[in-house]
Amino acid sequence: MPIVHNGAVTSCVFFAVSGNSYSAGTFISSTVGVPALTHSFCKQNNPAVQTMDPSEVEFLAEKEMVKIIPNFSLDKIYLIGGDLGPFNPGLPVDVPVWLALNLKQRQKCRIVPPEWMDVEKLEEIRELERKEDAFTPVPSPYYMELTKLLLNHASDNIPKADEIRTLVKDIWDTRIAKLRLSADSFISQQEAHAKLDNLTLMEINTTRTFLLDSLNCMYKLRSNLQPGSNKGKALDY
Amino acid sequence: MFVTDIRKEFYDVVVNQRVALLISSDIDALCACKILQALFHCDQVQYTLVPVTGWQDLGTAFLEHKEQFHYFVLVNCGANVDLLEMLQPDEDSVFFICDTHRPVDVINVYNDTQIKLLIKQDDDLGVPSYDDIFRDEDEEDGDDSGNESDLGSEPSGKRRRFDEILFDYEQYEYHGTSAAMMLFELAWVLSKDTKDMLWWAIIGLTDQWVHDKITHMKYVTDIATMQRHVSRHNHRNEDEENSLSIDCMRISFEYDLRLTLYQHWSLYESICNSCYTSCNFKLWSLNGQKKLQEFLADMGLPLKQVRQKFNCMDISIKENLRDVIEESSNKYGMKDIRIQTFGVHFGFKNRFLASDVVHAAAALLESTEKDESASDTFIKALDCLSRSNLERLHLGIDLAKKKLIAIQQTVASCICTNLILSQGPFLYCYLMEGTPDVKLFSKPMALTLLCKYLLKAFVHSTRNKRCKLLPLIMAAPMDVEKGTVIVAGIPPESETSDKKNFFGRAFEKAAESTSSRTLHDHFDTSSNKTGKIWLFLIELKTEDRTKFLDALITLLS
Numbered sequence: 112m113p114i115v116h117n118g119a120v121t122s123c124v125f126f127a128v129s130g131n132s133y134s135a136g137t138f139i140s141s142t143v144g145v146p147a148l149t150h151s152f153c154k155q156n157n158p159a160v161q162t163m164d165p166s167e168v169e170f171l172a173e174k175e176m177v178k179i180i181p182n183f184s185l186d187k188i189y190l191i192g193g194d195l196g197p198f199n200p201g202l203p204v205d206v207p208v209w210l211a212l213n214l215k216q217r218q219k220c221r222i223v224p225p226e227w228m229d230v231e232k233l234e235e236i237r238e239l240e241r242k243e244d245a246f247t248p249v250p251s252p253y254y255m256e257l258t259k260l261l262l263n264h265a266s267d268n269i270p271k272a273d274e275i276r277t278l279v280k281d282i283w284d285t286r287i288a289k290l291r292l293s294a295d296s297f298i299s300q301q302e303a304h305a306k307l308d309n310l311t312l313m314e315i316n317t318t319r320t321f322l323l324d325s326l327n328c329m330y331k332l333r334s335n336l337q338p339g340s341n342k343g344k345a346l347d348y
Numbered sequence: 349m350f351v352t353d354i355r356k357e358f359y360d361v362v363v364n365q366r367v368a369l370l371i372s373s374d375i376d377a378l379c380a381c382k383i384l385q386a387l388f389h390c391d392q393v394q395y396t397l398v399p400v401t402g403w404q405d406l407g408t409a410f411l412e413h414k415e416q417f418h419y420f421v422l423v424n425c426g427a428n429v430d431l432l433e434m435l436q437p438d439e440d441s442v443f444f445i446c447d448t449h450r451p452v453d454v455i456n457v458y459n460d461t462q463i464k465l466l467i468k469q470d471d472d473l474g475v476p477s478y479d480d481i482f483r484d485e486d487e488e489d490g491d492d493s494g495n496e497s498d499l500g501s502e503p504s505g506k507r508r509r510f511d512e513i514l515f516d517y518e519q520y521e522y523h524g525t526s527a528a529m530m531l532f533e534l535a536w537v538l539s540k541d542t543k544d545m546l547w548w549a550i551i552g553l554t555d556q557w558v559h560d561k562i563t564h565m566k567y568v569t570d571i572a573t574m575q576r577h578v579s580r581h582n583h584r585n586e587d588e589e590n591s592l593s594i595d596c597m598r599i600s601f602e603y604d605l606r607l608t609l610y611q612h613w614s615l616y617e618s619i620c621n622s623c624y625t626s627c628n629f630k631l632w633s634l635n636g637q638k639k640l641q642e643f644l645a646d647m648g649l650p651l652k653q654v655r656q657k658f659n660c661m662d663i664s665i666k667e668n669l670r671d672v673i674e675e676s677s678n679k680y681g682m683k684d685i686r687i688q689t690f691g692v693h694f695g696f697k698n699r700f701l702a703s704d705v706v707h708a709a710a711a712l713l714e715s716t717e718k719d720e721s722a723s724d725t726f727i728k729a730l731d732c733l734s735r736s737n738l739e740r741l742h743l744g745i746d747l748a749k750k751k752l753i754a755i756q757q758t759v760a761s762c763i764c765t766n767l768i769l770s771q772g773p774f775l776y777c778y779l780m781e782g783t784p785d786v787k788l789f790s791k792p793m794a795l796t797l798l799c800k801y802l803l804k805a806f807v808h809s810t811r812n813k814r815c816k817l818l819p820l821i822m823a824a825p826m827d828v829e830k831g832t833v834i835v836a837g838i839p840p841e842s843e844t845s846d847k848k849n850f851f852g853r854a855f856e857k858a859a860e861s862t863s864s865r866t867l868h869d870h871f872d873t874s875s876n877k878t879g880k881i882w883l884f885l886i887e888l889k890t891e892d893r894t895k896f897l898d899a900l901i902t903l904l905s
Contacts, residue, residue, distance in 0.1 A: 182539070217390040218540050262593070272593035 163316050171312065172256035173209040178223040180204075181214065208257065212264050222265040227251055228258070230271050233278040240285045246309040255283055255313050286314060294322050298329060349457065350465050351444075354534050358444055358466060359387075361419070366394045368417040370409055370425065373401045373726060374559075374793065375709050377424035379528035379552035380446060382733050383545045384421070387535055399726040400425060403434070410435050417441075424448055424527050430455045431463060446530050448523045448556070451475075454514070466530055473524075476513045523561040528552025529570065536577070543581055543597045547702075548733060550574055550599070550690045551709075554702035558710075559793060560800055571688050575601055578690065597694045597735065602701065605670055606687045608752060609704055612745050615661070615669075616644075616654045621752040623801045627808045628682050632760035639680070647676045694735060708732060708744030711751050714791035754785035755798050759805050768806055770815055773904035774837075776897065777802065779824040789824040790834060798822065799838050807841045816841070821900075823893060831890045858899035 174192075180203050187196040195206055203223060206214075214220040227233070227250030239247050251257060258279045266272040290310070297305050351357045367388075371381045381397070388395050396417070398409045406425055413420075420443050427447035432455070437443075445456070446466040450473065456463045457475050467473075532549035535541040553570050556562045562570075578599050592598070607625065610618035619625045619640065629643070630636035644654055649672075653661050670686065677685040691701045713729035720728075732740040758779070762768060768777045779786050789795045803820045810816065819840045826834040888896060 217392075218542065219390070266593040267596050269593075272595075 162320055168313050168316050169256045172253035175208050175253055176205045177208050177211050178203050178205055179211045179220040181220040183219050215265050222268045224269045230274050237282050240282055248309050252311050349460050350469050355537050363391050363393055365419050367419045368396045368413045370398050370400050370422045372424035375555035375706055376526050376528055376552040378730050379548040380423045380531045382548045383531040399723050401722055427452045429453055446527045450522050450524050451518055476517050526552040526556050546577055547692055550702050551705050555706045558706045599690055599692050602689055602691045603686050604689055606685050611658050614655050614657055621756045627804045632763050647672050707748035708741055710793055711747035712744040714794055716787045754788050759801050763805055763809050771901050775818045775820045777822050781825050790826045795836050799836050803841050833888045833890050833893055835888055858896055858903055861899050
């Protein structure tokens with residue numbers, strides 16, 4: 112249901128709900144007299160527009176747990192974020208991805224691919240994604256980053272690595288295409304509210320800048336058409 | 349002393365220490381260095397890498413680092429001299445030497461505290477036993493109360509025997525198992541061997557073969573050892589259902605052609621510039637060119653295809669190329685145009701043979717750009733061995749092509765203009781300063797390659813039977829400003845050369861007698877040995893050259 116304030120659309124809230132995490136992006140509009148519409152202009156004048164680097168998203172993804180089989184032994188280690196171990200040669204243990212990659216590069220472990228990183232499962236997910244119009248549940252909230260990290264560093268431990276890479280890319284492409292379509296219709300139909308389920312942080316991050324900036328520009332255009340109504344009031348939600 | 353358990357006595361000792369790595373400038377040493385660096389990275393060992401090019405460099409590097417380091421690892425340098433006497437280290441410095449130069453100096457063998465040799469003892473070393481060499485010292489002490497007449501004859505008898513044994517032992521200098529292979533075995537014992545390390549070990553072995561340091565028999569034996577490792581790695585990860593990603597490195601055994609760099613060049617260029625084919629066809633003469641055309645026609649290869657880049661050749665021709673070439677070359681007297689080697693394959697585009705990488709790395713290591721110091725070229729050559737630096741490897745291949753073309757042209761001009769003079773007991777050739785590409789030959793490896801090709805070509809081209817059995821001495825300007833000349837000597841060409849041959853202290857004597865200013869800096873020579881050497885490289889002042897040669901002639905004839 113569109114939220115209408117003072118007879119004009121002044122702000123939009125874009126929600127996305129995905130598996131564990133939830134992020135909301137908002138923009139703050141401030142009216143400025145000159146109706147210049149370049150992207151960068153909008154960005155410069157919105158100091159509070161949040162941008163997130165893909166490498167930051169990857170950093171967050173490295174906190175996910177993955178199973179490894181170490182070839183050394185070590186007692187339990189107590190880190191600030193939690194306890195890990197103990198490590199015994201040949202016995203599988205769950206560790207965060209950052210530690211798994213470090214150990215793999217030092218040839219101290221073998222990485223076991225996550226359950227969802229399997230050709231048949233990914234094929235099913237891809238078919239489902241292509242059939243549905245909405246977004247289908249993802250195998251993991253960080254599926255894209257994990258695929259990239261694990262296949263770059265541990266492709267010798269993952270069977271059929273090339274096919275998995277292709278399948279994950281297909282799933283990503285389908286979802287991004289849907290996202291683009293949805294953003295396009297959102298902007299052109301001047302909706303005020305949209306709800307998209309099952310998006311991952313990486314996908315949101317991909318559209319974040321463009322979507323928010325373009326909505327901002329649209330708002331400026333519209334507010335400049337009605338010179339009397341919103342004189343330089345900054346509204347934020 | 350020789351290290352028996354390389355893991356306990358070497359790796360476990362250095363893994364918690366800071367180590368200085370002193371690496372010699374040849375490809376085998378570079379590969380060994382890469383393997384050791386990879387092992388050190390896994391265990392986060394702190395190390396300092398110092399490239400050394402000769403004895404003086406080694407001394408300077410040691411002096412610079414002796415305050416901070418107790419453990420030194422020397423790769424491909426230091427085994428064939430009395431290291432402790434040369435470097436005068438402190439009591440607590442320990443040296444780990446992984447060197448292919450033989451014979452190992454007896455003092456290094458029998459020192460128990462400071463020198464540890466990372467060399468396999470079954471490498472037919474023939475080290476004389478301790479008693480034979482060191483006994484005379486004890487005997488002399490115990491002869492105080494002996495008979496006067498006996499005293500006179502005994503010590504001299506023993507000393508003569510001692511001299512003889514030592515002389516026999518140090519008579520011939522040759523090369524042993526590749527350092528890269530030794531360090532690969534260390535990695536294998538630690539279960540940390542990867543395909544990258546295996547590939548580096550193969551490159552180290554191939555370097556020894558390309559630069560003619562080991563006999564064919566030894567090469568084939570070592571290839572068999574490497575083949576076992578390659579099969580073990582290939583079976584480790586592959587199933588029928590779960591095949592490896594295309595980006596993973598695959599090493600395969602190849603019985604491939606002896607045409608240098610042919611997969612990165614055109615077939616025609618490669619045949620013209622490879623030593624084996626060029627000498628057999630005598631491509632510096634018109635007759636030779638005609639024979640080459642006949643050869644290509646005999647195989648049914650159209651000239652247009654053969655002059656194209658190899659990758660763009662017709663697939664139907666490429667399929668049976670090796671067999672077709674082998675058949676035809678048998679008719680032209682080239683019986684072993686195929687050689688056992690390994691190739692690597694990763695990604696869709698990248699295929700390399702081990703010899704390709706050796707040539708590329710050697711060209712980078714000895715590149716003569718103006719503003720590149722020895723350590724710059726060392727680091728560049730080291731980089732080109734990693735898989736992630738493919739542009740550098742391709743650059744190296746281009747430089748190697750130029751180097752090979754330069755060698756062939758120099759050989760052709762030397763033969764055609766009769767620059768090789770028979771000076772009695774040996775053949776002699778001097779490259780004038782204005783010769784094209786002469787800068788390339790101021791470096792030891794390039795000069796050595798040139799020498800060998802030249803001798804082979806000469807043997808094929810001359811009709812004088814006596815000349816075919818002579819060794820060759822070659823001189824080329826080394827540094828125009830300092831006025832030095834680099835002189836290399838190689839033994840005569842023979843079918844069954846065992847790579848253990850002579851050149852005599854004739855060089856040293858000639859240098860002394862004419863008081864020429866010489867510098868015996870290269871690791872392949874040892875200036876204070878009674879030994880006979882198969883490859884001798886020295887630096888000489890240009891003015892002294894003629895005197896030196898005259899003295900040499902008189903000495904050897």
